[in-house]
Amino acid sequence: xxxxxxxxxxxxxxxxxxxxxxxxxxxxxxxxxxxxxxxxxxxxxxxxxxxxxxxxxxxxxxxxxxxxxxxxxxxxxxxxxxxxxxxxxxxxxxxxxxxxxxxxxxxxxxxxxxxxxxxxxxxxxxxxxxxxxxxxxxxxxxxxxxxxxxxxxxxxxxxxxxxxxxxxxxxxxxxxxxxxxxxxxxxxxxxxxxxxxxxxxxxxxxxxxxxxxxxx
Amino acid sequence: xxxxxxxxxxxxxxxxxxxxxxxxxxxxxxxxxxxxxxxxxxxxxxxxxxxxxxxxxxxxxxxxxxxxxxxxxxxxxxxxxxxxxxxxxxxxxxxxxxxxxxxxxxxxxxxxxxxxxxxxxxxxxxxxxxxxxxxxxxxxxxxxxxxxxxxxxxxxxxxxxxxxxxxxxxxxxxxxxxxxxxxxxxxxxxxxxxxxxxxxxxxxxxxxxxxxxxxx
Numbered sequence: 521x522x523x524x525x526x527x528x529x530x531x532x533x534x535x536x537x538x539x540x541x542x543x544x545x546x547x548x549x550x551x552x553x554x555x556x557x558x559x560x561x562x563x564x565x566x567x568x569x570x571x572x573x574x575x576x577x578x579x580x581x582x583x584x585x586x587x588x589x590x591x592x593x594x595x596x597x598x599x600x601x602x603x604x605x606x607x608x609x610x611x612x613x614x615x616x617x618x619x620x621x622x623x624x625x626x627x628x629x630x631x632x633x634x635x636x637x638x639x640x641x642x643x644x645x646x647x648x649x650x651x652x653x654x655x656x657x658x659x660x661x662x663x664x665x666x667x668x669x670x671x672x673x674x675x676x677x678x679x680x681x682x683x684x685x686x687x688x689x690x691x692x693x694x695x696x697x698x699x700x701x702x703x704x705x706x707x708x709x710x711x712x713x714x715x716x717x718x719x720x721x722x723x724x725x726x727x728x729x730x731x732x733x734x735x736x
Numbered sequence: 737x738x739x740x741x742x743x744x745x746x747x748x749x750x751x752x753x754x755x756x757x758x759x760x761x762x763x764x765x766x767x768x769x770x771x772x773x774x775x776x777x778x779x780x781x782x783x784x785x786x787x788x789x790x791x792x793x794x795x796x797x798x799x800x801x802x803x804x805x806x807x808x809x810x811x812x813x814x815x816x817x818x819x820x821x822x823x824x825x826x827x828x829x830x831x832x833x834x835x836x837x838x839x840x841x842x843x844x845x846x847x848x849x850x851x852x853x854x855x856x857x858x859x860x861x862x863x864x865x866x867x868x869x870x871x872x873x874x875x876x877x878x879x880x881x882x883x884x885x886x887x888x889x890x891x892x893x894x895x896x897x898x899x900x901x902x903x904x905x906x907x908x909x910x911x912x913x914x915x916x917x918x919x920x921x922x923x924x925x926x927x928x929x930x931x932x933x934x935x936x937x938x939x940x941x942x943x944x945x946x947x948x949x950x951x952x
Contacts, residue, residue: 540777540778540781541781543785544771544781544782544784544785544788545771545772547785547788547789547792548767548768548771548788550788550789550792551764551767551788551791551792551795552764552768552826552827552828554791554792554795554796554799555760555761555764555795555825555827556761556804556817556818556823556825556826556827557795557796557799557800557804558795558796558798558799559798559799559800560794560795560797560798560799561756562756564794564795565756565757565760566760568760568791568794568795569759569760569763571787571790571791572760572763572764572766572767572788572791573763573766574787575767575770575784575787575788576763576766576767576770578776578780578784579767579770579771579773579774579776579780579784580770580773580774581776582774582775582776583770583773583774583775583776584773584775586850586857586898587849587850587853587856587857587898588772588773588850588853589853589856589857601772602772602850602851602853603853603854603860604851604852604853604854604860604862604863605860605862607772607851609771609772610768610772610851611768611771611772611828611851612768612827612828612851612852633803634802634803634804634818635818635820635823635826635827635828636820636828637803637804637805637818637819637820638819638820638870639884640803640805641802641803641805644819644820644821644866644869644870645869645873645884645885645888646820646821646865646866646867646868646869646870647820647866649862649865649866649869649888649890650860650862650863650865650866651862652862653860653861653862653865654854654860654862657861668855668861668892668895669861669890669892670891670892671889671890671891671892672861672865672889672890672892673887673888673889673890674865674885674887674888674889675886675887676884676885676886676887676888679884682802682803
């Protein structure tokens with residue numbers, strides 16, 4: 521089960537794992553929220569801690585070494601279930617579910633609660649950049665020109681309120697190993713932050729793609 | 737207990753709350769890690785989910801409405817315990833403990849595990865920007881010229897490996913309501929990412945500061 525080796529998992533087996541680990545991880549997300557917001561004190565917290573530690577110890581009896589990585593099926597479909605933004609099994613991920621629309625734009629509607637706070641009532645500026653990095657990278661990947669983030673610039677137009685939000689990203693242009701993507705986050709009062717990213721195809725992947733330049 | 741109103745908490749009371757909620761939140765962080773990394777299946781996961789849901793239900797019997805905000809003591813010391821990067825009570829925060837050294841540089845040594853992953857084995861590029869936004873903001877705040885992030889630019893020099901890392905930030909210059917901060921993250925092989933941020937003093941705070949420009 522190395523990080524890059526394909527696993528021989530059928531679509532049905534992947535769906536089964538989704539149905540098992542998806543709701544469990546969601547329950548842990550709820551616990552993370554309740555841990556921050558509870559005003560209970562003393563023994564209640566001590567007991568909760570003991571129960572959480574017991575669950576953790578049970579889960580750790582059999583676990584992967586190190587990080588999750590990206591698991592590929594033999595069909596080449598990646599499952600980034602550990603990813604900090606979209607990971608099905610990662611309780612710190614909101615998680616975003618990003619789709620690509622007919623115009624090749626990456627789009628995600630999502631909700632950010634109390635644990636994503638920076639300034640009071642607002643999404644942390646760094647969480648704004650975290651979400652934008654992910655969705656710009658998705659747009660780049662969907663264009664057939666995957667790449668690692670080279671430069672990311674975020675312009676904050678207004679505070680992003682906690683709650684329901686939308687993120688969008690698209691390819692602006694490409695040149696050689698570089699792809700330029702743009703995107704933004706939209707809140708109830710319009711665009712809150714804009715992003716521009718330069719994504720660079722890693723050296724090891726340059727022979728794997730022959731996608732033509734875009735927008736030149 | 738409004739977000740901006742001071743609470744009448746003594747230093748001893750704050751320390752007591754730290755000792756109660758700090759270890760509990762750390763236990764939840766461990767659970768988040770184990771939730772991602774376990775390879776156990778079936779009933780074990782179902783039972784773990786039921787136990788987690790029971791703890792959450794108990795904690796939610798008494799909780800704040802909405803997000804945590806920043807609580808101020810009467811001495812004006814803020815406690816951003818809900819913050820997504822430094823929050824003592826936020827299980828998605830690593831959390832960073834940022835100090836200001838003799839040269840007014842903001843410095844933090846921290847560890848990022850499996851849940852902060854993007855590319856296999858590497859810190860998510862957006863998590864890199866999340867950490868840098870926080871530490872640049874800290875340097876700006878420590879200079880006596882607090883501000884909201886206006887623009888943040890991250891240049892990724894190399895992949896940031898999961899594990900032990902250091903972040904540093906400092907004020908480059910200031911002009912009027914704008915403060916320009918710089919920073920970087922250092923991994924085992926040197927600087928992995930550099931940041932430059934422009935921080936803008938919010939309108940409501942402009943009368944509260946008379947700090948002179950820096951570096952002009």
